[in-house]
Amino acid sequence: MAAQWIDFYINNRQANEIMGVDRGMPVNGIMVDAVWDQLSADDRESIAYVREMVEPASSTINPPSPAKAVKVNAAIMPGIQEQLLYQRIDARQASRMFVDQASDAMRQ
DSSP states (O other), X not given: OHHHHHHHHHHOHHHHHHHTTBTBSOSXXXXXXXXXXXXXXXXXXXXXXXXXIIGGGSOOOOOOOOTTHHXXXXXXXXXXXXXXXXXXXXXXXXXXXXXXXXXXXXXX
């Protein structure tokens, strides 16, 4: 049900025409084009700025972390960090341990 609402909110032309830019610029570029003619000059200028200046200078969204990343971040990383911080191992050893243990965790 939530996914249907999000899809409606982002991708439905009628919904976007009703909302306009009251809640900010529509996320879906097609919907921006759909509401363009009903926008004020100021709103058009704001959207043009985002499209021309902000978007080209922005990076893409990071892909989701692998499912096993939780184990790596919660179980493997803290132990290695602690040993490194207390100087029980050096950076080279820490990096080798991390790669070995993280690789094993990802293969499981």
